[in-house]
Amino acid sequence: MAGKTMSIDTLVVGAGQAGVAMSEHLSKIGVPHVVLERARIAEQWRTGRWDSLVANGPAWHDRFPNLEFAEVDPDGFAAKEQVADYFVEYAKRFDAPIRTGVDVKKVVRNAGRQGFTVETSDGTFEANRVVVATGPFQRPVIPAVAPKSDRFTQIHSADYRNPQQLPDGNVLVVGAGSSGVQIADELQRAGRQVYLSVGPHDRPPRAYRGRDFCWWLGVLGEWDAEVMRPGKEHVTIAVSGARGGHTVDFRRLAHQGVMLAGLTKSFDDTVVTFDADLAENIARGDENYLSLLDAADAYAARNGLTLPEEPEARVIPADPDCLINPVLELDLVKAGVTSIIWATGYAVDFGWLHVDAFDEKGKPKHQRGVSKEPGIYFLGLPWLSRRGSAFIWGVWHDAKHIADHIATQRKYLAYYDAPNPHAPTQHEARATEPQLRKVSEMDLS
Template sequence: MSINNKKVDTLVVGSGQAGIAMSEHLSNLGIEHLVLEKNRIAEAWRTRRWDSLVANGPCWHDKFPNMDFPHDPDSFVPHGEVAEYFENYAKMIDAPIETGVEVQNVLKNKHKKGFTIETSQGTVVADNIVVATGPFQQPIIPKIAPQNKNLYQIHSDQYKNPNQLPEGAVLVVGAGSSGVQIASELNSAGKKVYLSVGPHERPPRKYRDRDNVWWLGVLGTWHETTPPQRPIKGFAVSGMNGGQSVDFRKMGHEGIQLVGMTKAFTDKTVSFNDDLVDNIVSAEQSYLDNLEEMDRYIESNGLELPEEPEAKILMDMPDAMKNPIHELDFDKDNITSIIWASGFGYNYNWLPFDIFQENGAPIHNKGVTSEPGLYFVGLPYLSGKGSSFIWGVWHDAKRIAEYIEIQRHYQHYQSSKKTE
């Protein structure tokens, strides 16, 4: 199919979970649309994940409503099979996706509605554009990163498995989902691992026979409209090994050397803030408070769920917490690698509109921007805590598709009054 000079009502950019969800809801409303993808369907799930990664939520929950995974509902699906799921879903809904087409620039049409979109395969004209390129656009390595050519440095986005790292110890910077899983895998592979732990959330993976995603649902947490703090804290939760609660004390006892938040580098050293204990204990207190809230919910709703008193018992502090390390020497401590689990930034250089914050994040109201016809879906906290998760994207896309349909009705209105 040639897309050059094609005209559509709505152009969707990106064919990951957000773009596919958007296509489904646009089709349900009879809105003509086209989805453009510069790589393959669900490419991030295919190639921008490490080999052993599984979804962070059980597959009874982390799915679209109209298709189940062919797995035990309580299992955590390998990332490659998540990609296959979305490819099959796109086929099921007959999504009009064109792969291998990169959107390069967008121009606002003069004196008429809509946009002209310049792509690697020609020009498309559309009344609306939905940006569905996801939250993991541009890996961020902080400016404090050392300029030491002897160190092997990669972002977690580039990590695949322990075999790609050189001999020697590794420093993992960041204690969110990616950092803790990578650190655990490297430790299990026999690597000496230093894990830099900053402020974070540490929910239980499962409590009293219910997964964390269930608790987020019944307690209303998924619908929190703004993050509780900025910048958003690391979210230490994992589906590894069938799903286990992240416990930094346990990681310390298993041989991972915990250190505080990374402070600064010289050519030969790295220093850390004296905040390791505070960061861990603060997250543990929130964890315990969370368990108490869950207990109250069970009692007030008369649920018969098994008691789990052991979940509230914390292990003794490992030596890393009792005697924190504040500095490491790359040579003396044989550190040859750094993995930056330091998050992602935005890259919308193909959208020359005045709708972005200084950090590149789009300014929007639940996905609707001040530029008529320009929308976003799939971003963290687009409408609530669940917005960047698989199931949350589906519901956000439905709302944005309905908004587009409402705007179409306004655009098609004609006055019943006749002019003389």
């Protein structure tokens, strides 16, 4: 359809978990729509992560309500290809109108008429509404402090695939969220000496008293928290489903052979400087871990749950030497480091969205995904409506809310387009003209 213009009620950008969920709900309520995806369905799961990646939540939890994972134990963790295949199968279940290989280049509001004009790599669309379902992992971020030297191979975690990809030598991993921790662990187990820069983090138990932490967050109401706690804006979560799932413990990683350091501060040629905050970051992670155990124990006691006791979960390993005597400066060349992996997160990229839907910092302004720009919706972003919004099951529920909003708006417009039963007929209008004229001529002072 290149060069042609297609009209559609609702256009969804992105066919990852958010776009597929959105399409299901729109299909259920009969809203004509199309989903445009620049690559394949759930492409980021296939090619945007490392080879051994698995879902960080168990299969019984990290799924949509209407389909279970095939060939994955409910308490197991689906491999990335299995997750991608899951969304492909899910989309087939309701014949989702997804068009792959189409890149959305520009969205602008129409002047003096309803809707938006959407320019794509395969023609132009006229849409009454646009749902931005591109997710939070759009642009890998490497901090400005990264060294300019070409002596090191530097890649973002988005481009890391496996240990064999890197040149021989030791590795510095910057960032201790789920990605950084899992990559550092994998590299160390492959025989590399790994230095891991650890910033502020939360580290929930993988499981406690026979229940995964996803279950505990559910019964404790934590998934439904509507706002992030103050001071947690830059705190990552260290959790892993690798090797069947395990609790991330930085002390154990250090005893295993990973050299821990604080937050990466600066580079001077080949020398990296770390903040003296490693002990504080580890302590706060422990505090987060133990607080969830406390909350779980209290919930179990309050509700009379007969779950097995697990006192060993509270045993904290001895501090490794790198925690007692933290490294504040490291000459990477002398340490044999040849590669730096930046597990430093992502930024969103809405440069193609030319609408009044953002604040002064470029962040979307919305209420539960309903943008301040009428007709624009956001889906799949962290904390869109609550803590669970960026997770597979959470995005499904957010999509339902947006679909309901779209349905309501369509009803209002249908009412506008329908004949007005209260409008006077031509005869009635003529009959009331003298009366109206008489009123207008009255002295109302």
